[in-house]
Amino acid sequence: MSAPAPAPAAEPNPFDGVNITELIANVSALSSVNDIDQGHTAWIMMSTALVFIMIPGVGYFYSGMARSKNALSLIMLSVLSLAVVSIQWWAIGFSLAFGPGTSGYIGNLNYAFFMGVGTEPLNGAVKIPGIVFAMYQCMFAAITPALAIGSAAERGRIFPSIIFIFIWSTIVYDPIAYWTWNLNGWSAKMGGLDFAGGTPVHISSGAAALAYCLILGKRTGHGTDEFKPHNIANVVLGTVLLWFGWFGFNGGSALNSTSRAAMAIAVTNLSAAVGGLTWCLLDYRLEKKLSALAFCSGAVAGLVAITPGSGYVGTPAAVAFGFIAGICCNLAVKLKHIFDFDDALDVFAVHGVGGVIGNILTAIFAEQKIVALDETVLPGGWLNQHWIQMGHQLADSVTGVAYSFVVTYLILFIMDKIPGLSLRADPESEAKGLDETELGELAYYHVDRLVAVNTRTGETKTVKEETIHQQNDTNATIV
Numbered sequence: 001m002s003a004p005a006p007a008p009a010a011e012p013n014p015f016d017g018v019n020i021t022e023l024i025a026n027v028s029a030l031s032s033v034n035d036i037d038q039g040h041t042a043w044i045m046m047s048t049a050l051v052f053i054m055i056p057g058v059g060y061f062y063s064g065m066a067r068s069k070n071a072l073s074l075i076m077l078s079v080l081s082l083a084v085v086s087i088q089w090w091a092i093g094f095s096l097a098f099g100p101g102t103s104g105y106i107g108n109l110n111y112a113f114f115m116g117v118g119t120e121p122l123n124g125a126v127k128i129p130g131i132v133f134a135m136y137q138c139m140f141a142a143i144t145p146a147l148a149i150g151s152a153a154e155r156g157r158i159f160p161s162i163i164f165i166f167i168w169s170t171i172v173y174d175p176i177a178y179w180t181w182n183l184n185g186w187s188a189k190m191g192g193l194d195f196a197g198g199t200p201v202h203i204s205s206g207a208a209a210l211a212y213c214l215i216l217g218k219r220t221g222h223g224t225d226e227f228k229p230h231n232i233a234n235v236v237l238g239t240v241l242l243w244f245g246w247f248g249f250n251g252g253s254a255l256n257s258t259s260r261a262a263m264a265i266a267v268t269n270l271s272a273a274v275g276g277l278t279w280c281l282l283d284y285r286l287e288k289k290l291s292a293l294a295f296c297s298g299a300v301a302g303l304v305a306i307t308p309g310s311g312y313v314g315t316p317a318a319v320a321f322g323f324i325a326g327i328c329c330n331l332a333v334k335l336k337h338i339f340d341f342d343d344a345l346d347v348f349a350v351h352g353v354g355g356v357i358g359n360i361l362t363a364i365f366a367e368q369k370i371v372a373l374d375e376t377v378l379p380g381g382w383l384n385q386h387w388i389q390m391g392h393q394l395a396d397s398v399t400g401v402a403y404s405f406v407v408t409y410l411i412l413f414i415m416d417k418i419p420g421l422s423l424r425a426d427p428e429s430e431a432k433g434l435d436e437t438e439l440g441e442l443a444y445y446h447v448d449r450l451v452a453v454n455t456r457t458g459e460t461k462t463v464k465e466e467t468i469h470q471q472n473d474t475n476a477t478i479v
Contacts, residue, residue, distance in 0.1 A: 035126065035127065036119065036121070036127065036128065036129055037127040037128070037256070039257050040127040040128050040255070040256045040257050041127070041128045041129060041132055042257075043251075043252065043256070043257035043261065044128050044132050044133070044136050044252055044255060045132055045135075045136075046248065046252075047136060047247075047248030047249075047251060047252025048132075048135050048136045048138075048139055048248070048252070049248070050244065050245045050246075050247060050248025050249065050252070051136070051139035051140065051143065051245055051248050051249050051252070052082075052139050052245075053241055053244065053245045054139075054143055054241060054242050054245030054246065054249065055078050055079070055081065055082050055139070055142055055143050055146055056075065056078055056079065056241065057237075057238045057239075057240075057241030057242040057244075057245060058078050058143060058146045058147060058150075058238065058242065059074055059075035059076075059077065059078030059079065059146070059238070060075060060234045060235075060237050060238035060241065061234070061235055061238025061239060061242065061296070061300070062074040062075075062078070062150045062153060062238070062345050063075050063231070063234050063238070063443070064229055064230070064231040064232060064233065064234030064235035064236075064237075064238060065153075065229045065235055065293075065344075065345050066153050066154055066229070066230065066344070066345070067154065067227065067228075067230050067433070068230040068231070068433075068443060068444050069432065069433025069434070069435055069436065069442075070153060070154045070433050070434045070435060071230065071231065071234070071435065071443035071444070072435040072439060072441060072442060072443040073158060073433075073434040073435050073438055073439060074150070074153055075443075076158070076439060077146065077149050077158065077161060078146040080158070080161070080162055080165070081142055081143070081145050081146035081149070081165050082142045082143075082146070084162055084165045084166050084169075085138070085141050085142040085145065085165065085166075085169050086138060086142060088141075088166050088169050088170060089134075089137075089138045089141050089142070089169075090113060090114055090138075091112065091113060092109065092112050092170065092174075093138075093141055093169055093170065093173075093174050094111055094114070094117070094134050094137065094138070095107055095108065095109050095110060095111035095112045096108075096109075096170065096174040096175070096178065097137070097141070097173075097174045097175075097177040097178050097181070097182065098111065098122060098123050098133075098134070098137065098177075098178070098181070098182055099111050099182075100184070101178070101182070101184055102184065103184070104179060104184060104185055104186030104189065105175055105178065105179060105185075105186065106174070106175050106178050107174075107178050107182060107184075111134075114131070114134065116130075117130045117131050117134050118130055118131055119131070121133070122134070123181070123182060123183060124183055125255045127255070127256055128255060128256075133255070136252060137177075140177075140197055140200070140201060140249075141169060141173055141174075141177070143201065144169075144173050144197075144200070144201045144204060144205050145164075145165045145168055145169060145173070145205070145208075147201070147202075147205035147206075147209070147347060147351055148168070148204075148205040148206075148208040148209045148212060148347065148408075149161055149164075149165075149209075149212070150209060150344065150345040150347045151209035151210065151212045151213040151343045151344055151345065151347045151348065152212050152213065152216055152344070152423075153344040153345055154219050154227075154344055154430065154433075154434065155216055155217075155219050155220075155344075155424055155425055155430050155434075156212070156216055156423055156424065156425070156434075157422065157423060157424065157425050157434075157438060158434065158438045158439070159421075159438075160415060160421045160422065160423050163415065163421060164411065164412065164415060164423075167411055167415075168208065168408060168411060171407060171411070172204060172208065172403070172404055172407050172408060172411075173200065173204060175403075176199060176200045176204050176400055176403065176404065177200040180192065180194050180199050180200050180396065181194070181200070187199075187392075187395070187396045187399075190392055190395070190396075191379070191388075191389070191392045192392045192393060192395070192396040193308065193309070193312055193362050193363070193366055193378070193381070193389065193392070193393065194308045194359065194362075194396065195250065195253050195264070195307070195308055195309060195310050195311035195312060195362075196249055196250045196253035196264075196307045196308065196310055196311070197249070197253075197307050197308070198304075198307050198308025198309075198355045198358045198359045198362070198397075199308070199355065199359065199396050199397060199400040200400075201307070201351075201355075202304050202307060202351040202352070202354060202355030202358070203351075203352060203355035203356060203359075203397060203400040203401055203404065204400055204403075204404040205347065205351050205352075205404075206347055206348045206349075206350070206351035206352020206353065206354075206355060206401075207348070207352055207400070207401045207402075207404035207405040207408065208404050208405070208408040209343060209347035209348050209351070209352070210341070210343065210347075210348040210352065210405060211404075211405050211406075211408040211409040211412060212408065212412060213341055213342055213343045213344070213348075214341055214409070215409065215412040215413060215416065215423060216342075216423055216424050217342070217424065218340075218341070218342035219342055219344065219430070220427060220430055220431065222342050223340075227344075229293060232292050232293055235292070235293055235296050236292055236296060238296075239296040239299055239300060242300060242303065243269075243272055243299060243303065246268050246272070246303050246307075247265045247268060247269070249268075249307070250264045250265065250267075250268045250306070250307060250310035250311070251264045251265040251268070251310075253310070253311060254311055254374060256374055258373060258374040259373040259374070260311055260370070260371070260373035260374040260376070261311075261374075263311070263314070263315075263370060263373055264310040264311045266315055266318070267306055267309075267310050267313055267314070267315055267317070267318035267321070268303065268306055268310055268318075270315055270318040270319060270322065271302040271303065271305060271306035271318040271319075271321045271322035271325070272299045272300075272302040272303045272306075272322065273299070273302070273322065274302055274318070274319050274321075274322025274323050274326065275298040275299055275300075275301045275302020275303070275305070275321075275322035275323070275325050275326040276295040276296070276298040276299035276302065276322075276326070277295070277298065277326075278298055278302075278322065278323050278325075278326025278327060278330075279294050279295065279297055279298025279299075279301065279326045279329070279330050280294045280295040280298055282294070282298075282326070282327065282330050283330075297329070297330075297346070297350065298325075298326045298329075298330070300350055301325045301326055301329035301330075301350050301354045302321065302322035302325050302326060304325065304329075304350060304351055304354035304355055304358060305321045305322070305324070305325035305329075305354045305355075305357050305358035305361065306318060306321045306322070306325075306358060307355070307358055308355070308358045308359050308362045309321065309358055309361060309362035309365060309366060311370070311371070312362055312365070312366035312367065312370055312371055312378075312380070312381070313361075313362065313365040313366060313367065313370060314365075314367060314369075314370055317361070317365035317367075320361065320365065321357075321358065321361055321365075324357060324361065325354050325357050325358070328353060328354075328357050329349055329350050329353055329354050329357075332348075332349035332350075332353040333346050333349045335348075335349060336348075336349070352401070355397070355400075356397045356401070359393045359394075359396060359397045360390070360393055360394070360397070362381065362389075362393060363381045363382060363389040363390040363392070363393040363394075364381055364382045364383070364390070365381060365382075365383060366378075366380045366381030366383070366384075366386075366389065367380050367381070367383050367384060368380040368384050425437065425438070
């Protein structure tokens, strides 16, 4: 009779020696830190798409304000800005702007090529994955140089602009975004309030636009020729795309889908409406016409001004933002005539001046109760007797204007001296239009037809027919 088989050895318990209560507490703590919320994540992903659509919106806005022979080049520059900055942002831009740097000025390269950017929340946005935050911020980085390049319309070469966009994003936009939004940035630590990009987007692009137009010089015929917008319908289309996308631009900057994001959308809409009507009525008193271009310019001015304060102010303040921005930006357009510079599309007047106005008004109207809509605690502005906030806002604004203008001017000055990177098109190319000379494609093809009409019989005869690229007219002569 055989002996019984020995009992199998018990498998080791992986939890032997582990304090289960402590383990559960640690897991709970970890999940509370990395508690990704699907609703918040979905809203930020949608906001990313909304900001994306603003970029061609800028192109159509600028295209309509230019002459027809340069219309396509301005749309193309906006798309090129998106492409160039998307690559720059992936490679180094996001890391420089939001990397965990130890200085107050610029981040490190820990997140270069999106290394370590995935599901882990970044920069205090604890409810959304890091990759969602990175792509949302990418759209802000992409639209900013597209705004700035508008001042070079109708005379700036396109290839050097591509190089400029990459360099400018790296050494101008990324540092300003870092000090404004990175938790380690000097302005963020100081207590500056900039909810959605008053300084990184609007002040920086406005100051850069001023530098760009000064380096390039005035368009041929400036001061003698009349430069009229060729397609106001494109301006309206661009404005609608911008207004629509701005709901994600400001509302998404809450980085959640709470009542604070909804309030940001409400004040954004109201400020745009008031700004558009204000500018339109200011021009009406001169021309006795309700100008579509005036309304669109005012709406954009209202959107720009409300950007830094959109997550800090209530709806009554939004009326003040739109009204004051509509007046001040309208008057700022006159600066180019007073100081005789050619900011072709009024980028400095609308974005530079509008951004500074928005920062200042944020210091006055920021309220603790609005901030608390998503349970954030901040001291507010003058309405909460926090008087020092004005100093914080002015410091951020002045530094943003000075840094962007000086560094942009130096970048362009150096580029213009490098063979092959001269910034300005030659006179012949400028006369023909950048669409034909830089792209080899045109936004419009028109037929110029000279028609002879027999006044007795009414018979018509085409005397001359020519395809032209610079005007939309059909000439008729009665003989």
